[in-house]
Amino acid sequence: MSEGVLHAGAGHAVHHADYLEEPKGLWSWLTTVDHKRIGLMYMWSVLFFFLVGGIFALLIRLELLTPKQTIMDAETYNRVFTLHGAIMTFLVIIPAIPAALGNFALPLLLGAKDVAFPRLNLASLYVYWTGAAMAVATLALGGVDTGWTFYTPYSTTTGGGVTLMVLAAFVLGFSSIFTGVNFIATIHKLRAPGMGWFEMPLFCWGMYATALIQILATPVLGITLLLIVMERVLGVGIFDPQLGGDPVLFQHFFWFYSHPAVYIMILPAMAVISEVIPTFSKKTIFGYKAIAFSSVAIALLGFLVWAHHMFVAGMSLFAGAIFSFLTFFIAIPSAIKVFNWIATMWRGSISLEAPMLHAISFLLIFTIGGLTGLFLAALSTDVHLHDTYFVVAHFHYVMAGSNLIAMLAGMHYWWPKMYGRLYNKKLAAISAAVIFIGFNLTFLPQFVLGSRGMPRRYFNYLPQFQDLHVASTIGSWVLAAGLFLTAAYLLASFRQPKGMTANPWGGRSLEWETSSPPTTHNFEGQPVLQHGPYDYRPEPAPVGVKELAH
Amino acid sequence: MNWFRDFLLPRGASTHVGEMDGLFMFITLLTVFFFFFNGGLIFYAVRRWRRRSDREVTPHITHDTRLELVWSLIPLAVVMLIFLWGFKGYVKAWVAPNDSMEIIATGKKWVWEFEYPDGTRTLNDLHVPVDRPVKLVLTSEDVIHSFYIPEFRLKRDAIPGRYTELWFSATKPGIYQVYCTEYCGKGHSDMLARIFVDTPEQYETFLREGDEQTRKMPLTELGRLVWENKGCATCHSLDGTRGQGPSWKGIWSQKHRGADGKEHLVDADYIRQSILMPQAVVVQGYEPIMPTYQGLLREREILAVIEFIKELQ
Numbered sequence: 001m002s003e004g005v006l007h008a009g010a011g012h013a014v015h016h017a018d019y020l021e022e023p024k025g026l027w028s029w030l031t032t033v034d035h036k037r038i039g040l041m042y043m044w045s046v047l048f049f050f051l052v053g054g055i056f057a058l059l060i061r062l063e064l065l066t067p068k069q070t071i072m073d074a075e076t077y078n079r080v081f082t083l084h085g086a087i088m089t090f091l092v093i094i095p096a097i098p099a100a101l102g103n104f105a106l107p108l109l110l111g112a113k114d115v116a117f118p119r120l121n122l123a124s125l126y127v128y129w130t131g132a133a134m135a136v137a138t139l140a141l142g143g144v145d146t147g148w149t150f151y152t153p154y155s156t157t158t159g160g161g162v163t164l165m166v167l168a169a170f171v172l173g174f175s176s177i178f179t180g181v182n183f184i185a186t187i188h189k190l191r192a193p194g195m196g197w198f199e200m201p202l203f204c205w206g207m208y209a210t211a212l213i214q215i216l217a218t219p220v221l222g223i224t225l226l227l228i229v230m231e232r233v234l235g236v237g238i239f240d241p242q243l244g245g246d247p248v249l250f251q252h253f254f255w256f257y258s259h260p261a262v263y264i265m266i267l268p269a270m271a272v273i274s275e276v277i278p279t280f281s282k283k284t285i286f287g288y289k290a291i292a293f294s295s296v297a298i299a300l301l302g303f304l305v306w307a308h309h310m311f312v313a314g315m316s317l318f319a320g321a322i323f324s325f326l327t328f329f330i331a332i333p334s335a336i337k338v339f340n341w342i343a344t345m346w347r348g349s350i351s352l353e354a355p356m357l358h359a360i361s362f363l364l365i366f367t368i369g370g371l372t373g374l375f376l377a378a379l380s381t382d383v384h385l386h387d388t389y390f391v392v393a394h395f396h397y398v399m400a401g402s403n404l405i406a407m408l409a410g411m412h413y414w415w416p417k418m419y420g421r422l423y424n425k426k427l428a429a430i431s432a433a434v435i436f437i438g439f440n441l442t443f444l445p446q447f448v449l450g451s452r453g454m455p456r457r458y459f460n461y462l463p464q465f466q467d468l469h470v471a472s473t474i475g476s477w478v479l480a481a482g483l484f485l486t487a488a489y490l491l492a493s494f495r496q497p498k499g500m501t502a503n504p505w506g507g508r509s510l511e512w513e514t515s516s517p518p519t520t521h522n523f524e525g526q527p528v529l530q531h532g533p534y535d536y537r538p539e540p541a542p543v544g545v546k547e548l549a550h
Numbered sequence: 551m552n553w554f555r556d557f558l559l560p561r562g563a564s565t566h567v568g569e570m571d572g573l574f575m576f577i578t579l580l581t582v583f584f585f586f587f588n589g590g591l592i593f594y595a596v597r598r599w600r601r602r603s604d605r606e607v608t609p610h611i612t613h614d615t616r617l618e619l620v621w622s623l624i625p626l627a628v629v630m631l632i633f634l635w636g637f638k639g640y641v642k643a644w645v646a647p648n649d650s651m652e653i654i655a656t657g658k659k660w661v662w663e664f665e666y667p668d669g670t671r672t673l674n675d676l677h678v679p680v681d682r683p684v685k686l687v688l689t690s691e692d693v694i695h696s697f698y699i700p701e702f703r704l705k706r707d708a709i710p711g712r713y714t715e716l717w718f719s720a721t722k723p724g725i726y727q728v729y730c731t732e733y734c735g736k737g738h739s740d741m742l743a744r745i746f747v748d749t750p751e752q753y754e755t756f757l758r759e760g761d762e763q764t765r766k767m768p769l770t771e772l773g774r775l776v777w778e779n780k781g782c783a784t785c786h787s788l789d790g791t792r793g794q795g796p797s798w799k800g801i802w803s804q805k806h807r808g809a810d811g812k813e814h815l816v817d818a819d820y821i822r823q824s825i826l827m828p829q830a831v832v833v834q835g836y837e838p839i840m841p842t843y844q845g846l847l848r849e850r851e852i853l854a855v856i857e858f859i860k861e862l863q
Binding site (some may be wrong): 105154157246247266281342345360375379387453457462537 | 625705
């Protein structure tokens with residue numbers, strides 16, 4: 001224990017077993033209300049579905065190695081890309097950082113014993129498992145061939161397990177809402193004494209902004225999905241013009257959730273990066289308030305830009321102009337964050353441990369992902385690029401690349417805290433590089449495919465596009481190799497004895513002041529904030545001094 | 551930079567190309583610049599300030615308002631410029647000139663059908679004259695499709711129960727690929743069409759004789775197409791069912807009794823006359839409601855109808 005924590009009852013030197021060991025048994029895990037255990041179960045569930053979604057991704061890339069049929073027919077291909085998208089979006093990327101890392105880390109960072117509503121937290125995990133089981137069960141009904149976006153009237157007229165898949169997404173929405181409600185209450189009520197809003201680690205700001213979107217936008221998706229079910233099952237005409245409905249209305253409803261959902265994916269990624277970069281630069285975060293407010297700004301602006309997915313869908317010229325204009329404002333807080341992170345590294349003491357390597361990967365990939373968004377926000381260029389591989393590449397850079405790599409950064413950062421063990425650092429560095437190369441080799445060629453006119457969701461393509469498809473497919477193998485290497489050395493770390501110190505990276509936030517792994521109640525007594533989460537000065541300012549912040 | 555543009559974009563062939571390509575290349579260079587700028591700063595920082603000892607002390611710099619304003623306001627100015635630039639091109643591509651030729655394009659799983667002002671219809675092959683503004687009115691018969699011509703930098707969704715528009719003026723004669731870019735099921739990636747940008751002479755030939763597809767088509771097949779596409783099917787059945795007009799089934803070389811009570815042999819001349827001057831003989835029991843097809847059918851199409859009726863025994 002460092003000097004940062006006041007021990008309530010410090011006189012008793014009772015040794016508590018860590019949260020992994022006590023209580024024991026599978027049943028104790030399945031009925032736990034400990035946020036750390038729930039976080040880990042979420043993490044392994046997400047990783048499992050990442051493997052499933054990843055296998056579908058490899059199949060897609062293999063099919064696209066040649067024009068026409070390579071390994072599967074068109075109908076199978078349509079089902080495979082739908083499952084890839086639906087699994088990766090609803091089961092992996094949306095819960096990845098908030099539900100897995102957030103659940104594990106948020107209370108620790110706040111100096112709390114648990115989240116505000118521990119049982120609701122466990123309920124959210126079971127709701128997630130239920131939704132996941134429903135999504136997988138659609139395979140038995142012949143799969144789903146609508147794409148993860150469920151555009152009407154295709155989705156209300158095609159066969160297969162669309163209704164079940166839509167209900168699965170509906171159920172998964174609740175797990176997302178439960179987590180959001182929990183995080184908001186936790187951040188409001190359970191911060192350690194002495195921790196004002198601006199003494200919170202920025203990870204908490206990111207989680208707060210994410211939670212806002214989760215509770216405000218997810219209900220709209222739920223309602224929309226129920227309307228699809230009503231149309232499919234009861235024949236109520238809402239979206240299908242045959243029944244007097246409006247198919248474009250669906251797109252408005254769908255993107256009203258699904259665009260903010262993009263920020264459910266990127267804000268937590270940014271939240272992780274805001275922790276990793278100061279720790280491994282051993283330097284206070286540059287522009288704390290700018291980053292904190294940028295997160296909230298992105299969350300709020302995210303609600304005003306949905307129709308930029310519909311510039312060619314027959315919207316009015318005026319609506320197109322408004323949505324394009326508003327979309328560009330998202331670029332500003334994003335740019336601010338990137339420059340702040342680089343400024344944090346400036347004159348720091350930079351240590352290239354695995355989490356930092358992933359953070360640097362994130363900076364580069366997010367720079368490309370963010371800037372290529374400008375092509376799609378601008379009206380005239382979007383008309384050319386909409387629904388081509390350019391869009392596929394762009395959203396993989398943002399949703400997959402940035403989110404996934406930030407998830408890896410966070411897992412490598414908190415792994416010693418989770419398990420009290422360290423992975424092989426050399427292999428971690430190698431695989432970080434392999435993943436970076438593999439990712440770019442997979443998706444960089446797709447920008448060019450798209451700008452040359454290759455449409456997305458194509459089973460077959462013209463021969464002129466083959467070279468770039470081959471490059472992309474090879475990239476997917478490199479990326480897979482990097483990820484399997486990561487899985488291997490992380491699993492191998494369990495063969496090491498637990499022997500991690502409380503603070504292996506020299507971090508300044510509260511989670512590093514308790515043992516690795518922590519006890520069930522996180523801290524021995526209630527920790528009190530002694531210094532800011534990013535205060536790397538040799539002699540931290542004493543408590544209560546106004547300028548203490550960060 | 552032309553080689554870079556030609557690497558990234560297909561050759562341009564409409565009046566919308568210049569506007570879009572200029573902005574595209576501007577953002578591309580911006581992206582490349584900032585990638586190397588950020589990457590360079592990161593690389594420099596890592597080289598220069600790599601940790602050598604755990605005792606290192608770093609400066610406590612919390613923020614710098616002036617610097618932060620600079621990196622907020624400059625991007626703001628740049629993105630506003632991009633917005634206006636993109637808006638300008640979009641408006642131009644939105645508002646079709648008044649003298650545009652109008653063609654109706656209907657998407658259905660998984661073909662595009664085109665209907666020209668003179669009633670000609672073609673499947674998957676669209677003929678347009680070069681350097682003339684053409685307005686496509688898009689709609690769909692089933693699910694949403696999208697009409698995309700990369701060389702024209704244009705795309706618009708075709709939505710069932712609605713009409714959307716796009717217009718272009720093609721600048722170079724040639725054949726251009728059209729893709730469906732809204733996922734529409736099994737045949738989505740094979741829902742390809744072509745735009746033939748014709749010289750004025752080629753376009754004249756097309757209007758007079760039809761496109762290559764119909765020119766090569768056997769007469770009876772073309773006759774069926776005319777029956778389907780030119781409105782015959784509304785009144786004349788092929789299976790003997792009574793409609794607004796007599797069925798075509800089995801009438802060849804039979805006699806039709808006219809309203810005047812006389813009998814008329816159904817032969818080539820009779821059919822030709824019935825198409826071009828339908829009121830000359832009206833079959834007994836039917837209203838004289840058929841419009842004339844004078845000027846609406848090509849010679850070959852009239853012959854095709856005759857051949858088609860001949861086959862319908």
